[in-house]
Amino acid sequence: MFADYDHIMERLALQQLWDFPGGVHPQQNKTKSNQTEIQRIALPDLIHIPVKQHIGVNGDIIVKVGELVAKGQPLTASESAFAVPVHASTSGKVIAIGDHVAAHPSGISELTISIEVDGLDTAYEFKPLSDYTKRTKNEIIEAICQAGISGMGGAGFPTHLKSNNVKPIEFLIINGIECEPYITSDDRLMREHAWQIRQGIDILYHLLQPKQVIVAVENNKPEAFNTLSIACQQQDNYQVVSVPTKYPAGGEKQLIQVLSSREVPADGLPVDVGCLMYNVGTCYAIADAVIEGKPLIERVVTITGDAVETPQNVWARIGTPVKHLLTHANYDSDKQAYPRIIMGGPMMGFTLSSVQVPVVKITNCILVPANKELPTLEDERACIRCSACADACPASLLPQQLFWHSKAKEYEQAQEYNLFDCIECGACAYVCPSEIPLVHYYRKAKADIRLQQVEKEKAEKARIRFEARKARLQKDKDAREEKHRLAAQARAQTMTNDGGAAKDKIAAALARAKAKKAAMAKQNNEQISAVSEETYVERAKERPSANTEISKSAALPTDSDAQDIDALKVNAEPNSSADDAANAKKAKVAAAIARAKAKKAQQAKQAKENKASDE
Amino acid sequence: MSKLQVASSPHHHNQRDTGQVMRLVMYACIPGVLLQFWFFGIGVLFQITLGIITAVVTEALIVELRKKNTERVVKDSSAALAGLLLGICIPPLAPWWVVVIGSFFAIAVVKQAYGGLGFNMFNPAMAGYVMLLISFPVQMTSWLPPLSLAEQSFTFMDAIYTIFTGFTVDGYSIAQLRVGYDGMSMATPLDHVKTQLVQNYTVGEALQSSIFSGSWGIGWAPISLAYLAGGIALLKLKVINWHIPISMIAGAMTVALILFLVDSSQHASPSFHLLNGSLIIGAFFIATDPVSASTTNKGRIIFGASIGAWIIIIRTWGNYPDAVAFAVVLLNMAVPLIDYYTRPRTYGHRVKASAIHSKKEP
Numbered sequence: 018m019f020a021d022y023d024h025i026m027e028r029l030a031l032q033q034l035w036d037f038p039g040g041v042h043p044q045q046n047k048t049k050s051n052q053t054e055i056q057r058i059a060l061p062d063l064i065h066i067p068v069k070q071h072i073g074v075n076g077d078i079i080v081k082v083g084e085l086v087a088k089g090q091p092l093t094a095s096e097s098a099f100a101v102p103v104h105a106s107t108s109g110k111v112i113a114i115g116d117h118v119a120a121h122p123s124g125i126s127e128l129t130i131s132i133e134v135d136g137l138d139t140a141y142e143f144k145p146l147s148d149y150t151k152r153t154k155n156e157i158i159e160a161i162c163q164a165g166i167s168g169m170g171g172a173g174f175p176t177h178l179k180s181n182n183v184k185p186i187e188f189l190i191i192n193g194i195e196c197e198p199y200i201t202s203d204d205r206l207m208r209e210h211a212w213q214i215r216q217g218i219d220i221l222y223h224l225l226q227p228k229q230v231i232v233a234v235e236n237n238k239p240e241a242f243n244t245l246s247i248a249c250q251q252q253d254n255y256q257v258v259s260v261p262t263k264y265p266a267g268g269e270k271q272l273i274q275v276l277s278s279r280e281v282p283a284d285g286l287p288v289d290v291g292c293l294m295y296n297v298g299t300c301y302a303i304a305d306a307v308i309e310g311k312p313l314i315e316r317v318v319t320i321t322g323d324a325v326e327t328p329q330n331v332w333a334r335i336g337t338p339v340k341h342l343l344t345h346a347n348y349d350s351d352k353q354a355y356p357r358i359i360m361g362g363p364m365m366g367f368t369l370s371s372v373q374v375p376v377v378k379i380t381n382c383i384l385v386p387a388n389k390e391l392p393t394l395e396d397e398r399a400c401i402r403c404s405a406c407a408d409a410c411p412a413s414l415l416p417q418q419l420f421w422h423s424k425a426k427e428y429e430q431a432q433e434y435n436l437f438d439c440i441e442c443g444a445c446a447y448v449c450p451s452e453i454p455l456v457h458y459y460r461k462a463k464a465d466i467r468l469q470q471v472e473k474e475k476a477e478k479a480r481i482r483f484e485a486r487k488a489r490l491q492k493d494k495d496a497r498e499e500k501h502r503l504a505a506q507a508r509a510q511t512m513t514n515d516g517g518a519a520k521d522k523i524a525a526a527l528a529r530a531k532a533k534k535a536a537m538a539k540q541n542n543e544q545i546s547a548v549s550e551e552t553y554v555e556r557a558k559e560r561p562s563a564n565t566e567i568s569k570s571a572a573l574p575t576d577s578d579a580q581d582i583d584a585l586k587v588n589a590e591p592n593s594s595a596d597d598a599a600n601a602k603k604a605k606v607a608a609a610i611a612r613a614k615a616k617k618a619q620q621a622k623q624a625k626e627n628k629a630s631d632e
Numbered sequence: 633m634s635k636l637q638v639a640s641s642p643h644h645h646n647q648r649d650t651g652q653v654m655r656l657v658m659y660a661c662i663p664g665v666l667l668q669f670w671f672f673g674i675g676v677l678f679q680i681t682l683g684i685i686t687a688v689v690t691e692a693l694i695v696e697l698r699k700k701n702t703e704r705v706v707k708d709s710s711a712a713l714a715g716l717l718l719g720i721c722i723p724p725l726a727p728w729w730v731v732v733i734g735s736f737f738a739i740a741v742v743k744q745a746y747g748g749l750g751f752n753m754f755n756p757a758m759a760g761y762v763m764l765l766i767s768f769p770v771q772m773t774s775w776l777p778p779l780s781l782a783e784q785s786f787t788f789m790d791a792i793y794t795i796f797t798g799f800t801v802d803g804y805s806i807a808q809l810r811v812g813y814d815g816m817s818m819a820t821p822l823d824h825v826k827t828q829l830v831q832n833y834t835v836g837e838a839l840q841s842s843i844f845s846g847s848w849g850i851g852w853a854p855i856s857l858a859y860l861a862g863g864i865a866l867l868k869l870k871v872i873n874w875h876i877p878i879s880m881i882a883g884a885m886t887v888a889l890i891l892f893l894v895d896s897s898q899h900a901s902p903s904f905h906l907l908n909g910s911l912i913i914g915a916f917f918i919a920t921d922p923v924s925a926s927t928t929n930k931g932r933i934i935f936g937a938s939i940g941a942w943i944i945i946i947r948t949w950g951n952y953p954d955a956v957a958f959a960v961v962l963l964n965m966a967v968p969l970i971d972y973y974t975r976p977r978t979y980g981h982r983v984k985a986s987a988i989h990s991k992k993e994p
Contacts, residue, residue, distance in 0.1 A: 037979075043644050124638075198644060270979060283980035357637040363644035370636055384643075391643045398708065399750035401650055403922035407929075408873070412979040417927060418971075435978040443642030450650045451750075457640035 019279040019290065022187050022228065029231065029256055035278040037271045039411045040263040041444045043198050043364065045237060050321040050328040051201035055209060057332055058345050060134050064336030065117045065375040066092060066103050068128045071167035072174050073099035078130065084111045089141035089312050091163070092130050101175045102165045105132055106314035106334035108139040120360055120377045124370030132336070143310030150223060157224055157307060164306030165313045165378075170267075170296030171361070173379045176303065179293065180224050187291035189227035190276060191218055191300060193234040193241060194260060194267030197362030200382040202317040203297050205330045207234065207241035210301055211248035217300030218255065220307050225293060230255040231276055232297075237262045264364060265442040269294050271411050283438055298381075318380055320346040323387035324353050333376045340372035342383055352387040359384040363391055364443040398451040406445035406455060412438050416445035420455050423462035428469070431462050439463075535608040539615060650749075654709035656871045657917065658716055660862035664913060665720065667858040671778040671851035675724030675791045679731050680716055686735035687715030694744040710749045714738050717757035717918060721910065721957070722764075723775045725794045725806055730771050734760040754964045755924045758957040765957065773953075774806050775820045777843060778851035821849030821908040822953040825900055834897040835904075853907040863916025875932035876925060877915040883940025884911055891948060905944060914943070914956035924964045931967075931974035939963050 020028070020035075028034065069075045076093030080086060086105040093102045109132040117129035146152055146160050162177035170192055191214075195203040207214065218230060232249060234242045236259045249255040260266055260275055270281050272294065279290040287293055295303075298316060305311040314335055321328040326347035333342060339358060350356060359366040360374065361382055406416035415434055422431035439459050446455040668676045691711035695702045705711075715735050722731045738760030746752045765772045790800035799805055821843060828838035843849055866872045884905060891899035905911060910918075919925060919939050926935040939959045946955030 038976075041646070043646070274979070280980045282982075283978070285980075355637040356635075357639070359643055361641075364642040366641055366643065368636065368638045368643075370638060372636075386643070392645070393637070393639050393643070394645060396704070398650055398704070399748060401653075401710075401750045401922050402925075402927050403653065404873075404927040407927060407976075413976040414978055415928065415975060434975070435981065438978050438980065441641075443644075447642050447644055448646055450648055450653050452645065452649060454640050456642065460640070 020277060022291075025188075025277050026229065029258060029276075032259065034258070034260060034275050036261075037263075037266070037274045037411050038413050039407075039409045039444060040265065040271075041409050041447050042262070043264055043447060045262075046199045046321075047201050047204065047237065049199070049323075050319050050330060051204050053329050055205050055317055055330045055332055056345075058342075060107055060136060060138065060334065061337050061341040062134055063112075063338065064106055064109075064132050064134060064334060065338065065373070066106065066130045066132065066336040067117070067119055067375065067377060068093055068103060068130065070103060070173060070335075070377045070379070071101045072172065073097075073101060073167075073178075075128070076100040076102050078114060080111050080114075080130065082111050082114055085109070085135075086111060086132060087139050087141040089143060089314055091165075091312070098178065099175065101167050101177075102163060102312075103130075103335070104165055104312040104314050105141075106336050107132070107134050108137050109134040118371045118374055120369075120374050120380060122367035129375070143312075145308060145310035147308050149220060149307050154224060157220065160307050160310070161303055164302070164311070166299060166302045166306055167378055168296060169298035169302060169316060169378060169381075170269075171365075171379050171381070172269075176295075176299055179295075180221065182225060182288060182293065184288045185291065186225050186227040186288065186293050187229065188277060188293070189218075189221060189225055189230045190272065190292055190294040191230065191232040191297060192267060192269070192272060192294050193232060193238070193245065193297040194272060195238070196235060196262070196264045196267035197364050197366075197382075198264070199321050199384055200319050200362045201321075202319045202330055202381045204238050204241050205319075206301060206317050207238070207297055208244050211241075211244035213304045214245065214297050214300045215248040215252075215255075216308060217295075217302070217304035218249070219252075220303050221295060221300065222254075227293070228254070232257040233260050233272055233276060234258070235260050235262050235266060264444065265411055265440070268411065268440055268442060270440065283435075313378060316376070316378065316380070318342065318376055319382040320385075321382065322359075322385035323390045324349055324385040333380075335378060336375045338373050338375055339369060339383055342376070343372065343385065348385060353385065354388050355393075357386065357393070359386070364447065365441065394452040394454060397453050400451055400453060403450060405448040405450060409444040409448045411442060411444060412440060414439060416455055419462075420453060420458055423458040426462075426465070428462060428466050432466065436462060436466070531604060531607065532611075534604060535611045538608050539612045649708075650710070651708045653871055654713045656869060657866060658709065658713055660866045660871075661716060661720065661859070661917060663862050664855055664859035667851075667855045668720065668724075671855065672724045672776060673779055673791055674788050675776075675795060676720075678728075678791065678795055679722040679724060679726065680719030682728060682731045683719030683722070683735045684712050684715035686732045687711040687718070687739050690736050690739040691744065694740060695748070698744075698748075700748075705748070708749060711739055711743075714743070714756040714760075718760050720913065721757070721761050723772065725776060725791065726771045726774060727798060728795050730764060730768055734764040737763050750923055752923055753967075755918060755921045755960050757921075758918060758960045758964075761957040762961055765952070773823065775823070776806075820953060821852055821904075822947065825904075826947070826953045829898065835900050836897065848904075849908045852909075856907045856912045859913040859916060863912065866916060866920075872916065872920040873929070873932065875929055876920050876936040879933040879936030880915040880919055880940040881906065881911065883937030884944050885940070887941045887944040891944070899948065905947065909943075909947070909954040910956045911940075911943060914960065915940070918956060919960050919963075924960075924967065926967050926970045926974070928971055928974045928976060930976070931970040934970050934974065935963055935967065938966070 068078065074095070074097050076095035076097075078092060079094050080090075080092050085108070086092065087108045088105060090105045091102045092105055093100070095102070111130060112133045113131040115129065116126035117131060119125055119127035119129070121127070146157065149157050158177045158181050161180060162175070166176040168174045168176060168179070193203055193207050195201070218232070222230060230249075230252070232245055232255060234245060234257065236242070242257060242259055246257045249257055258276065260272070265271055266275060269287060273279055273281060273287055273290065273292050277290070277292065279292065281287050282289055302313045302316075306313070315332050316335065317330050318333040319328075319330050320342050325343065326349055329346060331342065331345065339360070343358070358369045358372065359382075360369055360380055361367060361384070363384060363386075366382065366384060400417055400420060402417055404417060407414070410416055412435075418434045419431055419436055419439065422428070422434065423436070436459060441456050441459065443456050446453065449455060665676065665680065688706060688711050692702050692706050695705045715738075718734050718738055719731055722734070738756035742754050742756040742759040743749070743752045787801070790802075793799060793801050794806060824841055824843060825835060825838040829835065839846075863872075863877060867874055867877070885902045888899070888902040888905045892901050915936070919936060926932045939956075942959035942962060943955045946952060946958055950958075952958065
């Protein structure tokens with residue numbers, strides 16, 4: 018289906034490339050910021066270093082509040098392969114370890130180490146591996162990991178994981194496309210530091226042993242193309258390729274398609290089609306890490322947009338608050354009626370909720386557009402199904418269908434239209450004549466679906482637990498009923514065998530027990546109780562098994578066996594505590610009645626006696 | 633610093649909105665409309681004006697009733713475009729109420745009743761046209777001959793009188809106006825050929841009529857070419873894609889060519905079909921209506937080619953001389969089906985995901 022290695026090499030030799038479907042040509046606006054060299058700027062007073070700046074897991078913090086740290090000193094460490102350490106980007110004192118607003122669209126806070134900068138910039142001791150060709154692969158990968166490098170093109174995937182590859186690689190692709198408008202950080206880096214990028218590529222070549230290295234630069238950056246071509250000219254297997262300018266040619270999947278006609282499988286990785294891709298900035302950082310032993314503590318950031326007076330590229334220490342960069346570039350708040358700061362480019366960047374957000378390893382641009390430069394869309398209209406979005410989609414999706422289903426929350430249909438293959442490049446929303454924020458709808462749908470899946474899993478677990486409990490309770494109930502049934506059977510058997518005697522016996526025993534209780538509460542005389550006994554025995558004969566009736570028995574001051582009645586009770590209602598309570602209550606009532614009766618009788622007797630004495 | 637504004641990416645946007653797209657289509661109609669005016673008189677402009685006014689007023693009233701932002705809806709110019717396209721298709725001296733009813737129907741029933749712009753299943757102008765054609769066949773087929781062939785000359789006032797009263801200033805009726813200088817009642821080229829064929833004449837004999845110059849109807853071919861120019865401009869401006877117009881013309885030409893090769897005395901040539909009716913305006917301006925057309929590239933080709941083929945089928949065996957409206961409305965109904973089965977292969981997916989039939993995981 019896809020071109021093989023030889024075919025691709027033939028085409029590359031002729032500078033013939035493939036194309037990806039769709040794409041857009043937004044106004045570039047790159048010359049605003051790429052005319053001057055990358056500037057070194059004054060250190061900020063405070064830096065905020067988020068503990069996690071990559072895709073993976075947090076490292077453990079190994080510094081304490083109040084501790085002095087040197088430039089390049091690791092702040093976190095971990096045994097986990099998915100953890101990448103972060104480093105102090107300058108020297109100073111750790112003043113806080115806690116939540117700080119993060120470089121994230123939602124404006125949430127993340128665990129961050131804040132350092133008060135002392136301005137000395139004293140460096141930590143670095144351990145270079147300049148003789149890397151003699152080192153083992155593991156040593157190099159360890160050095161890359163310890164330097165805290167994660168993909169600097171935007172995804173932030175740990176570089177050491179990507180480099181620890183065992184599958185055969187045909188093409189090592191170095192991405193110098195930088196297709197987003199406005200951003201020029203990679204452009205300037207390639208122009209000024211092509212040699213170091215080349216050193217980084219050499220290290221990757223040594224590690225990965227690809228058949229061919231392709232350095233891809235978009236054709237709107239001829240200077241970068243030339244410097245990289247010169248830097249790479251001694252290497253036979255390195256080819257610098259000029260790629261036609263079209264957004265999003267710099268997307269990993271799109272660039273692989275342009276260079277090789279191959280498509281990364283929907284459920285696979287670039288390595289499945291023999292490709293591996295690194296950003297030029299990552300190559301630069303790898304060279305620093307391996308040859309100098311220097312960790313990733315700074316990166317090039319473009320500060321641009323018409324609301325800054327001096328758009329430029331700067332070397333920003335990781336953790337520098339955005340505010341510091343804006344001040345440096347002379348941000349003019351008068352040019353923004355509604356202040357808006359975008360981290361990243363105009364197509365995929367996100368708006369910041371605070372100027373205290375720090376620069377992180379994937380921050381390539383701070384964009385502050387003036388009022389009418391990048392107007393915000395507030396006038397969403399109905400979709401007219403013009404399919405301009407489908408024509409622009411680089412993944413050959415049908416954005417208007419995705420929109421329709423996402424908006425209606427018909428998530429199954431949205432997934433059937435391959436919602437999750439959307440790379441959120443924004444080309445569809447860029448061309449939409451109805452100004453529908455399509456990507457926003459897709460993000461929301463994706464988030465909802467992920468949430469639904471989590472909840473579905475939770476619900477599934479809960480269901481299993483519930484069913485297990487139900488089964489257990491049912492089992493217990495069955496067992497109890499069986500026991501009850503057997504007991505009842507046994508009782509019935511006894512009664513049949515003994516004729517009426519057993520009934521009388523039981524009734525008598527019950528009556529005795531109750532009467533004893535009542536008697537303990539109140540002393541009674543024999544006369545009344547004899548009458549009461551008769552009454553009770555009659556009743557007991559009518560309903561021998563209903564122990565609720567028992568409590569209605571009158572006081573009977575005879576000796577009775579409490580054990581008998583307890584045993585009987587257990588047999589009759591083995592598990593009904595509620596009934597027991599009710600019985601106790603009824604017994605009390607009965608006792609009270611008995612007391613009252615006894616009192617009455619006594620009074621009557623006394624009256625009789627009195628009468629008799631009177632007589 | 634005051635509160636920062638938060639928005640979703642992309643923050644960049646190209647500046648062509650729906651209203652501009654609609655207006656560009658309207659501008660592209662201008663050359664064709666001017667030629668129509670040249671050949672058929674001022675009545676053409678009256679019908680178009682009436683069509684646009686009725687459509688916009690109807691849209692505004694309904695949107696007002698639905699309590700939506702009227703100004704915004706009217707500004708998207710979609711109603712005006714529907715009115716314009718319907719006006720173009722109405723015979724120039726048809727009574728005023730024909731276009732008013734048609735335009736009202738197109739907006740009120742075909743468009744707004746379904747939910748307004750973006751939700752209508754049928755092309756409003758064409759559904760309106762079909763409704764008029766089957767309801768008022770006499771008025772809808774009373775095309776005058778081109779002015780140069782007319783027996784009676786008529787003026788601006790004649791046109792107004794005829795549209796509003798049915799008679800010219802001098803008291804002629806439309807039926808009388810339609811009589812050419814040779815005393816024959818004039819019809820459109822397609823109508824004429826169709827009638828002649830029914831009367832067992834051959835196509836060649838039918839083309840001998842004075843309404844033809846060669847095999848092209850006088851007036852009709854230049855108008856078609858003017859609309860073609862407008863259509864090409866729309867293609868160049870990327871307002872429309874090539875898929876529908878090209879496949880529609882190709883579909884019509886293929887069927888016409890086959891029939892012509894089978895029996896050229898009974899079937900007109902492909903070029904006759906191309907230039908003598910509304911095939912070209914249909915291909916570039918009507919079938920390309922985004923709302924009611926197919927949305928995938930493959931689907932657009934199927935949609936266009938089917939319309940083209942259907943037009944020739946109806947022209948050949950149907951009762952109506954021209955058939956763009958019928959073919960478009962028929963294929964509008966097939967759009968959901970076409971779209972479903974012509975989904976493009978997504979990047980990184982091996983086969984077309986038709987999960988309804990194969991529930992396999994990708």
